[in-house]
Amino acid sequence: MILNNKQKQYLKGLAHNLKPVVLLGQHGLTEGVLVEIDLALSHHELIKVKVASENREMKQLVMDAIVRETGAVKVQSLGHILTIYRAANIPKIQIPRK
Numbered sequence: 001m002i003l004n005n006k007q008k009q010y011l012k013g014l015a016h017n018l019k020p021v022v023l024l025g026q027h028g029l030t031e032g033v034l035v036e037i038d039l040a041l042s043h044h045e046l047i048k049v050k051v052a053s054e055n056r057e058m059k060q061l062v063m064d065a066i067v068r069e070t071g072a073v074k075v076q077s078l079g080h081i082l083t084i085y086r087a088a089n090i091p092k093i094q095i096p097r098k
Helices: 005-015 031-044 056-070
Strands: 022-024 046-051 073-078 081-085
Touching: 005 046, 005 073, 005 081, 022 031, 031 046, 031 056, 046 056, 056 073, 056 081
Parallel strands: 022 046
Antiparallel strands: 046 081, 073 081
C-alpha cells in the first residue's frame, strides 16, 4: 500500500494524540515484539512504536524492519517514535482517496 502526501497528513493528524502502544526495550526487536505490533495493528490500524536506541543507524534499521515485517506503511518517524498504518480487513479508519 502506498499513501500519498494528503493521506499521510490525514493519518498524522489522527495519530497526534496517540501514545506509543509498543515500546522496544533493551532486547530490541524480537519475535514477540513483532507479534505484539502485528496484533496492535490488527486492532487499531494506526499505532505508534517507541524505538529506544542511541545509535541513529541502528534505530533506522529497526524502524525499517518493523515496517517490512508487519506489512505496514510508515506514516512518520519523529525522534524515537515511529507511526505506522495498516488497514484491517474491515477498515475502521476511512482515509481520503486523493
